[in-house]
Every structure is written in C-alpha cells, then in structure tokens.
Amino acid sequence: xxxxxxxxxxxxxxxxxxxxGMWVLIGSECFLFGALILNYLVNxxxxxxxxxxxxxxxIDITTxxxxxxxxxxxxxxxxxxxxxxxxxxxxxxxTAMVILGGIIFLGFQYFEFHHFIHAGLGLTTNVFGSSxxxxxxxxxxxxxxxxxxxxxxxxxxxxxxxxxxPSVQLEVAGLYWHFVDVVWILIFTVVYLFVYL
Amino acid sequence: xxxxxxxxxxxxxxxxxxxxxxxxIEWGVFKNDTFRSNAKLMIPLLLGLSVVKFTMVxxxxxxxxxxxxxLAKIFGFSLGLAxxxxxxxxxxx
Numbered sequence: 001x002x003x004x005x006x007x008x009x010x011x012x013x014x015x016x017x018x019x020x021g022m023w024v025l026i027g028s029e030c031f032l033f034g035a036l037i038l039n040y041l042v043n044x045x046x047x048x049x050x051x052x053x054x055x056x057x058x059i060d061i062t063t064x065x066x067x068x069x070x071x072x073x074x075x076x077x078x079x080x081x082x083x084x085x086x087x088x089x090x091x092x093x094x095t096a097m098v099i100l101g102g103i104i105f106l107g108f109q110y111f112e113f114h115h116f117i118h119a120g121l122g123l124t125t126n127v128f129g130s131s132x133x134x135x136x137x138x139x140x141x142x143x144x145x146x147x148x149x150x151x152x153x154x155x156x157x158x159x160x161x162x163x164x165x166p167s168v169q170l171e172v173a174g175l176y177w178h179f180v181d182v183v184w185i186l187i188f189t190v191v192y193l194f195v196y197l
Numbered sequence: 198x199x200x201x202x203x204x205x206x207x208x209x210x211x212x213x214x215x216x217x218x219x220x221x222i223e224w225g226v227f228k229n230d231t232f233r234s235n236a237k238l239m240i241p242l243l244l245g246l247s248v249v250k251f252t253m254v255x256x257x258x259x260x261x262x263x264x265x266x267x268l269a270k271i272f273g274f275s276l277g278l279a280x281x282x283x284x285x286x287x288x289x290x
Contacts, residue, residue: 015265023268027275034279042290063224067217070250074213077258081206171260178259182251188220189247193227197236 022172026179033183036138037190040131047126053195056119058112065108066188069143072101073181076174083170088162095154095170098177102147109140132191139187142180149173204257212253219246 011017044053079094113133121129150173157164223246226232232239256262261269 013265013267015267020268023271027271030272030275030279031282034283038283038287041287059224059227063220066220070216070220071213073254073258074209077204077209078206081204081209175259178254181258182254185247185250185254189223189243193223193243194240196233197240 016168018168018172019175022175026175029179029183033135033139033186036131036135037186040135040191043127043131045128047128050125050129051116051119051121053128053132056116056121057192057195058115059192059195061108061112062188062192065105065112066184068101068104068108069181069184072098072105073178075101076177080167080170080174083165084167086165088157088165091165091170092154092157095150095157099147099150099154102143102150102177105143106140106147109136109143112136135187135191139180139183142176142183146173146177146180149176204260204263208257212257216250216253219250222246 011020013020075094075097079091079098082088082090082094116129121132123130123133153166153170153173156166223243226239226242226246232242255272261272
C-alpha cells in the first residue's frame with residue numbers, strides 16, 4: 001500500500017476531511033449555480049437589442065458537448081477504480097481521457113462563444129447575453145480548473161512513479177468533476193432545451 | 198476507500214449507456230414539433246429525464262449511494278434549500 005492509501009485521518013464523522021470538505025464546497029456551489037440559473041431564467045427574454053436565444057442556439061452541437069462531458073464522467077470513475085485497484089496504466093489512461101474530455105468540452109464552448117459573438121451577441125449586448133455568458137462562462141471556468149487539477153495529478157503520477165496511487169485525492173477531484181457534470185445536465189435542459197418555452 | 202465496493206466497471210459502462218440514451222431522447226424530444234409546441238408535455242418530460250441523469254451521476258458516479266449518509270444529507274439539504282429559495286424568488290420576480 002502506498003503512503004497515501006495509509007493516510008486515513010481519524011475524524012468524528014469517520015470521513016476523510018478532504019472528502020467531507022469537498023462535499024461542503026459542492027453544497028455551497030448549489031447556491032452559486034442556482035443563483036446564476038435563476039438570473040438567466042429571469043433575464044433571458046428581456047433583451048431589447050441583439051439576437052435572441054432562439055436565433056443562435058445550436059442544439060446539435062450542445063448535445064455533442066453534453067455527450068462528451070458525460071463520457072468524461074465515465075472516464076473519471078474508471079480512473080478512480082483503476083487507482084483503487086493499483087492499476088497504474090489504466091489509472092493514467094483514464095485520467096488522461098478525463099482531461100481530454102474536458103479540453104474537448106472547452107473547445108465546444110469556445111466554438112459556441114465565437115459563433116455567438118460573430119452573430120452579434122456580446123457580453124454587454126443585452127441582459128440575455130450577460131446572464132448567458134455569466135452562467136456558461138462560470139461553468140466553463142469550473143471545467144478549466146478541473147482540467148488543471150487532473151493534469152497536475154497526471155503529471156505528478158509520472159514524477160512520483162508507479163507506486164503512487166492517490167485514491168483519496170483522485171476521489172475528491174472526481175467529486176468536483178462529477179458535480180460540474182451534473183450542473184451541465186441542468187444547464188443543458190433549462191438553458192438549451194427550454195429555449196422555445 | 199472501500200465505499201464503492203459494490204460498483205463494478207461493468208455497472209459504470211451500463212450507466213454510461215443509459216445516460217447517453219437519455220440524452221439522445223432529450224435531443225429527440227427537442228426536435229419533435231409535437232413536443233415543442235406543447236409546453237405542458239415538454240417541460241415535465243425533459244425535467245424528469247434530467248432528474249434521472251442527475252440522480253444516476255450523484256448516486257453511483259459520486260458514490261452517494263454507497264457512502265456515509267452524512268454526505269447525502271449535506272448535499273440533499275443544500276440542494277433542497279437552494280431549490281426552495283430560488284423557486285420562491287423566481288415566483289416573486
């Protein structure tokens with residue numbers, strides 16, 4: 001067993017402090033994204049100038065990016081499973097797949113933003129644009145930091161060698177990644193699929 | 198870290214297939230004019246499908262189903278309170 005696997009803290013709850021802390025963070029993030037989604041719902045039809053959501057949204061592209069993020073979540077659980085079972089090649093491969101999925105998602109988001117800006121919807125064009133970019137941009141920033149976090153773990157894995165299996169750290173990073181995924185599940189439905197409602 | 202000892206790689210892949218299938222259905226519902234013109238049908242259907250996906254990811258991929266109840270209570274309380282507060286605000290605005 002690696003030193004990390006042995007580093008189990010004795011806590012009142014019986015849960016590792018890092019994992020407990022991540023769940024508390026996720027709880028607080030519910031309020032952050034809830035506020036941003038509400039802000040979008042209230043303001044989406046109040047834009048007096050510029051294009052509307054129905055004019056510019058491309059659901060086919062967004063569905064593809066949703067598939068991509070869902071698949072990255074699968075890769076995340078497979079990476080954790082491999083890490084817990086001390087399978088170094090699979091651990092590194094699936095972690096790399098999560099990172100790749102995150103980068104592809106950010107690529108889709110860049111493509112979407114680029115298209116919207118060329119269609120005349122900037123950050124300050126109208127309240128719909130502001131609330132849309134604030135919500136999806138905040139989510140994209142979370143994805144970006146998740147990619148950085150997992151990349152640092154993958155690089156560390158190569159530096160520390162084949163006996164480094166950071167199960168707890170990877171599980172905490174995985175919780176963050178899955179939460180970003182479930183937030184996108186809600187954004188995909190409420191923002192994109194309800195565009196005509 | 199034996200909390201997710203009940204979950205297997207096969208189960209993760211099955212869930213991945215179901216999640217993709219549900220997303221495909223959501224896309225199909227969106228493209229269907231019958232659903233698109235009927236908000237009373239489309240809203241609960243799409244919300245229901247997203248809740249199923251949400252529950253699957255939280256329950257199995259985030260291991261809430263296997264982990265300590267305290268974690269599920271923290272998440273459930275936060276999510277429930279956020280939903281309550283923002284629903285009231287949405288109705289008021």
